[in-house]
Amino acid sequence: MIRDDELLRARIHEALDGVQRPAPGLLRRCVAAAEHSSRAPRLRTVAIAAALAAVAAAVVVLTLLQHSLSHGTPGPVQSPTPAPQQVLYTVDAGNDVVALDAQSMRVLWRRSAGGAAPAAVTATGLLKLSADERTLWVLPISDPRGGTALRAFDARTGTPGVTIALSGGAVYSTFAVDPRSGDIAAVGQDGTRILVSLVDPRRAQVLSTTATRQLPPRAPLGSDLALDAVFTADGSRLYYSYGFANADRSGVDWADVSGAQLQPCRAQAAGAACAPGVGVGLALAGTTVVASDTGNPAQLVTLGPDGAVRRRVATGLVGDAEGGVVVSRDGTTATVLGACPNGGGVVRVDLAGGTAQPVATPVSGAAAAPETPCGVRATLLADGGIAVSRLDTGFAGANSPGTVAVVDATGRILRQATLPAGVVDLAATP
C-alpha cells in the first residue's frame, strides 16, 4: 500500500530509475540539430521554387512529347536524367546515426539511436538499409558486446520509426535484412550459444529465436562476437560470421530460412563454425561466399553453397587482423581492406581468376599512415569507390573522434569526414 507521498515518490523513483539511462552528449546533439534546422526554412523556400520550376518544365516537356507523338516523329526534347544524390550513413560508438552527402560529405541529418556505448567496441554490421532503401535499420550498442533492440529511421529524413526489442537474455551484434521479404535476422549470443532472431519489421515482432551453435562450455568468450550477416538474394539462406579472438570458434555459419524456421548448418567439430577460420569480412558474390580470414598471411577465401572452400587468394596484406571486404555490384571483384593497426592497405581480387592486385600498399611493420586507406567496415559507392570507417586502434570509442574516408578505385583517399565518435559501421545508397 502506498501510504503517503514520500513512499509514492520512492516507488516512482525506483521504477523509473530502472528505465533511465545516461545520455552523454545530448546537449551537444540538441544544439547541433537546432542549428542545423535553422537552415531548413531557406531550403524549404528554395525547394518550393525548385518544385514549381520542375512542374513548369514537366508541363512543357509533356506538351512537346505529346506533340511529337501525335505527329509520329521523335521529340525534340529528351528528359534529363540527373545523377541522384548518394547518401552515406554511419553509426558511431556514441550511437549517433549520421547521413552524409557522399559527394560533399555534408551532414544531411543526425539522430541519436541511444546513449553512448559503454566501452570501446568492435566494428560489426550494425547498420543496414532495407531493400527499397527507404528504411535505415540500426542496432544501437548498449553493451560492449552489442545491443538488444533494432531501431528504424526514415532513410531520407532521419525521422525515427519503430523500435523492436529483441529476445531477452541475449546481446546481438549484427543483423541482415532479407532483400525479398524485408524480414530481419539479428545474430547474437547469450554466453553459451549463438542465437539468431528472425524479426518481422512490419509487425514489429520477433518471429523466432534459434540457437544455432553451442559454444564451448566454461570457456571465456573473450572478444568473440557475431561480426556480420548477409542474406542470399532470394532470402533462402542467411550467412553470418563469428569470431575474432578465438580461432577455434571463428568462422562462417549459415542457416536455411523457411518462414520463421531456421535450419542451421552442421559443423564438423562441436562448438566450431561450419566454415572455420574465415569471415571477419563477409560478402556474397551471387551464391559464392567471399570472406577474409584472420590468418597470417592474410587470405581471401571463397566458399560454395555447400561450405566447401573453392579458392584461397593471398592478399599481401598483413595478417593476424580483421579486415573488411566489399564485392562489386557485378560480383566479379572483391576489395579487401587491411586493418589500421596492421598497416592498412587495399587489394583488389579478381574472383574468377583468383588474382590479387595491390591498390594501396600496406605500411610494413607499423600502423597505417594517414594517407593509407584502412578499416574493417566498408561500403561500395556508385562510382566504384568505397567508403571506409577508419579505426586506428581497431576499435570504436565514444570519446575518440571517428573518420569516414572515401577511397577511389586507385586507392587514393578523395575526401574524409570527421565525426565525434569512432564509426562502428556504415552503409550507402546505391
Added chain:
Amino acid sequence: MAARCVDVRERDVEAFEAALAPVIDKAHRLATAMLHDPAAAEDAVQEASIKAWRKLDHLHEGAELGPWFLGIVANECRTTLRSRWRRSVGPLGSDDAVAPGRTGDVERSRDMLDALAALRHKDRLVIALHYWLDMPVEEVAAVVGASPAATKARLYRAVERLRARLGEGRP
C-alpha cells in the same frame, strides 16, 4: 538572466546552448518517464530542441526557458506516442524496460511502470514532474500552463488514478 533571454530570443546559438544546459537532464528524465524508452526519450528531447529553437519568438521576454522547454518536450512525447509509424514494442509496457534486480523489486517496478503507462498523458505528466523530477507544484504549474491551484487539483486526481491502477485506495 534577462539579458540571456534576449540573446536566446535573438537566436544566438551559444546563448541557446547555455540556456538549455541546466534543463537538458530534466528534459531527458521527463521524456524517459513519459515514454519509458531511453532512446526514444533522447529523440523526443532532440526534436523538442529543434522546435524550441524555431519557436524562440514565442518565448515571452524575460520568461525562463526551462518550463517552456519542458512543456515542448511533453508535447513531443505525446506526439511520439500518438505517431502511427512508431509502433514500438519497447517502451510503455516492455518486459525489457526494467533493469534487472531482485524479483520483488522488479515486479513492483513493473507494476508501477504499467500503472504510469496506463494513465492519461496529462496525469502522467504532472506525476512525472512532481514525483520524479521533484519539482514543486508552482514549477509544475509553469510547465503545464495552469494555475498552482488547478495544478494541485490535477495532481491530486492523477495520484488517485495511479493508486486505483495499482489496486490501492486511500488508507
